[in-house]
Amino acid sequence: MKNIYLKTQVRRLLPLLIFFFVVGINQNIEAFQNNNQQDTFTEFKGLVVDSRNNDPLIYADLNVNGTNIRSITNTEGEFSLKVPKEHLEKSVTVSFLGYRTQTVSLSEFNRESTVIKLSVVATKLTEINISTVKDPKKLFQEVLKRKAENYYGNESLMTAFYRESIKKGKKNASLSEAVLEIYKNPTKSLKKDNLILIKSRKNTNYSRLDTLALKLQGGPFSTLYTDLMKYPEYVFTDENMEYYEFSFDGRSQIDNRQVYVLSFKQKPNVLSPFYFGKLYVDVTSLALLRADYQLNVSNRAMTGAMFVKKKPKKVRAYPLEASYRVDYREKDGKWQYGYSNIKLVFRVKWKGRLFNSTYSLDSEMLITDWQQNTAGIKPQQTLKPNVILTDEASGFTDPEFWGEYNIIEPEKSIETAIKKISRQLEKLKS
Template structure:
């Protein structure tokens, strides 16, 4: 089933759990930094804007707004007189002095109007498929071609219906290889924490195998073989959607889906391509899970015999940022939903697994990466097996993290109460 199967089987393991509790605490010496919290909204509709980039101008320090449109940005003392640049696809870029960001902050972005005049329509490529192929061929010239050490925050959650059952978080270092070569990236674990409420998982634990690697592999420019290869690109249909823009630059929108005669599960979604450079700026796509049997084979590696499992949703997002004229991987999100049926039981269980990873800082490495075998994760890693314990927010120190969504905040509050009791 091609490389697609290899990609998705990095994502999920279903197995019988062991019962047990963990209560390890951590301490962290904090240096001076300014912590800014706020919300990004649409100026006209007041809707909250998710996955918005916030970057300290002139640096590689950044964060991203969560699904509630909220953000948390930790600014080192030496940059408190600087500027925050806010970017969101389809909106005008905004720059705000850090010194003005006090109290309850709401940053309103203005929708960017894309004028589809005759010039734009004529200049748009006539063949969407050729545009995608040309975009993928430009990774050597448009994307970062230096060894890059990225600091990233990673979070994965598992919910049984609407209740959080498992929460794992980590700060990692991504040893990002140049886009021009075919060497795979490596990930180094810096620190991690977790909490699992086994009472909400029945006798099953759903675990994401791959951890941060699963999100890293959504980088379509670095790893196009997981979706589009020369052998299977003809299995897709490509068409143009309505163009949008970012930072007042036009962005082509290319829709893609599997052709009607292909029966095995493939992907469908949208690719956002910068009209001037033809760089891929964003991608949002999903796996076709209509064939329950084949879709289940692509994800489930291990399960009890009396359990039937099939995915009901599998969606992916990857965002790129540009710095000094070069693009690089910046953020990705994976959302998977599964229905679990026990033989002989009247009701089924629905689990949702979500993982996201945001690059919060990075630097060019002049020399080759050192091999730190003890700290390096493997693509087969299950993060919940690598982490232990949970603690207060100061655990992360000055590391920039993704602000928790409301439901996760409630889960964290409950964890804190449990720790105080123990």
């Protein structure tokens, strides 16, 4: 079988893969600080775990019923949920892939240590459901065809929390956090989404980066572009679908909904970097509810060229891992982008040095609230897609920095890094 290199197809992936290494560059964006603190909400903290063994459930979803307020657990299963006073009599729906969805009244929440236990649910698809779907590729093509009817069809204004962290080895070297407004265009629209920065903070410890500053060009835009229903062309196009293999990979359940699990990967004779992963498709509506996928990074030369836009001449850099995830949430029978994350792991080799370095970059974006947008947006207010978050440590010493905004609870390692940054700032002030 003839091997196939597809340079033009690789270039079509580039808008999604816009990370780069660079020394001494400093592009900034302004952080609009809003420090008005109002006692109009209550914050609840806790843990979501497996009922059988108390293992933490990572990225479990929490949604305040009757509202668009949402949060999600971190990689240690911990959550923080800020609820306006007028909604304290409501309940919270807690869901996780493959587990039974649970509804808990806010009156049962403890302010600091709520533990929610979810039980595994056995999912059985009827024989008729399986037999009516024989071609997994055609099934996914039908998913793409139905996006106009399955996903929110109007412009919406979303509030989002964004976090970006960079590690050298196991040590945190950079931490960025931001609250943004997303002016989301419908999935069927060709218009791209717009972002406005509301509040942000960032600190980079360049001593841990060996003078090599790994920065994320695009920042929150890169995470937003993982939305396969809005931007399928970054992974799937009409032209490249023939180079993918699809298969059925069992079944599961998301938020009490039965889902087909579809696996996909590039064909063996396609040598250019493409993606592989799993797609979770609602059995009834054929809406995509979740996708987990990775880039094939076996070709180091090609994938290195895709990711690294600028670097010192003595440096060779290539990805060891490039993983992506996107989740959708349902409201009034329509689905909308809700959460996504990116994990990149790079190997960096300096000419003449004995040891190599490994850098990992994690970024995630969570939609914490949204509403239909009728006011429009002024173009001069928006961030540019090639933006880089500025190196500012402002806010790390303020425990109430985020105010009423919902955020993803920091992991222990990030929380430790924040405390170190705060201590450094205190020393500088004294």
